[in-house]
Amino acid sequence: MNPTKARKVRKAVIPAAGLGTRFLPATKAIAKEMLPIVDKPTIQFIVEEALKSGIEDILIVTGKAKRPIEDHFDSNIELEQNLREKGKTELLKLVEETTDINLHFIRQSHPKGLGHAVLQAKAFVGNEPFVVMLGDDLMDINGNGTPLTKQLINDYEKTHASTIAVMKVPHEDVDKYGVIDPKGEVSKGLYNVERFVEKPEISEAPSDLAIIGRYLLTPEIFDVLETQAPGAGNEIQLTDAIERLNKTQRVFAHEFTGKRYDVGDKFGFVETTIEYGLEHPQISESLKAYLIEKGKELEKAAASTPHKIEK
Ligand code: UTP
Numbered sequence: 001m002n003p004t005k006a007r008k009v010r011k012a013v014i015p016a017a018g019l020g021t022r023f024l025p026a027t028k029a030i031a032k033e034m035l036p037i038v039d040k041p042t043i044q045f046i047v048e049e050a051l052k053s054g055i056e057d058i059l060i061v062t063g064k065a066k067r068p069i070e071d072h073f074d075s076n077i078e079l080e081q082n083l084r085e086k087g088k089t090e091l092l093k094l095v096e097e098t099t100d101i102n103l104h105f106i107r108q109s110h111p112k113g114l115g116h117a118v119l120q121a122k123a124f125v126g127n128e129p130f131v132v133m134l135g136d137d138l139m140d141i142n143g144n145g146t147p148l149t150k151q152l153i154n155d156y157e158k159t160h161a162s163t164i165a166v167m168k169v170p171h172e173d174v175d176k177y178g179v180i181d182p183k184g185e186v187s188k189g190l191y192n193v194e195r196f197v198e199k200p201e202i203s204e205a206p207s208d209l210a211i212i213g214r215y216l217l218t219p220e221i222f223d224v225l226e227t228q229a230p231g232a233g234n235e236i237q238l239t240d241a242i243e244r245l246n247k248t249q250r251v252f253a254h255e256f257t258g259k260r261y262d263v264g265d266k267f268g269f270v271e272t273t274i275e276y277g278l279e280h281p282q283i284s285e286s287l288k289a290y291l292i293e294k295g296k297e298l299e300k301a302a303a304s305t306p307h308k309i310e311k
Pocket of ligand 1: 019
């Protein structure tokens with residue numbers, strides 16, 4: 001039995017203090033979580049998923065480039081006044097809807113790793129279960145079905161235990177992720193876990209089920225994080241702390257079967273932008289037409305490229 005009694009999950013922590021080196025130079029002065037997918041900063045999608053999942057209070061862990069994130073969720077009186085005067089009510093609504101949210105900010109002074117970023121949330125979380133939502137991982141951008149965060153909360157209401165979101169990834173990519181060693185399903189898509197391993201060698205990975213950016217954690221994780229030594233990449237890894245937590249209380253893994261977008265990666269970012277653009281009421285038609293034309297052009301170019309002769 002877990003030490004934490006079942007309590008309502010009300011709080012979310014969004015770590016957004018990483019250096020975003022895969023996205024330099026864009027991330028030199030702004031956090032990658034502020035890069036827009038068409039017209040909406042990535043972090044706004046995450047905040048919307050939290051609100052749709054019933055989360056009431058959100059803490060964003062920021063790094064050096066924190067100002068734009070805070071400003072984005074603050075009111076901008078001058079802009080609002082200008083839009084009001086010009087009768088741009090739709091735009092005004094878009095600007096105002098980001099301001100009335102219970103958001104808090106804390107600074108991670110040095111990017112010592114995801115585990116260290118989560119530890120900064122200890123006072124905010126207190127003795128409650130909470131969710132961690134990575135600021136660069138989007139799930140089902142068009143909001144179809146139950147948000148993944150809500151799915152984890154639904155699990156928690158049954159098990160009262162920490163539950164980590166995982167999904168199948170290509171075997172050759174497992175060394176980029178935390179990976180689980182599943183020990184049988186307790187119900188469809190909900191696994192007991194033998195081990196959590198951060199960035200295993202491909203040949204040693206216990207499965208192809210990789211940890212993705214949503215975690216439901218009991219507050220005991222903070223006691224573990226406080227004594228967590230640096231692991232892979234010399235960073236304080238959340239996966240390593242979860243592995244230790246799993247030794248003292250049950251931690252489950254929930255398999256996500258929807259679509260995940262890794263917007264912290266260049267290709268993932270472009271893919272997300274195209275897919276979201278294809279659903280966007282203002283640009284959907286023109287983007288579709290453009291992609292069809294571009295596709296024909298690329299096919300033609302590929303057909304006229306002489307094939308390499310194998311020797
Ligand atoms: P990543 O490993 O994807 O972020 O961390 P990164 O280190 O910024 O990326 P690259 O590899 O250099 O491009 C996953 C999430 O955890 C946050 C990041 O902001 C991202 O949302 N994070 C990571 C922190 O908040 N603090 C850290 O010390 C590390």
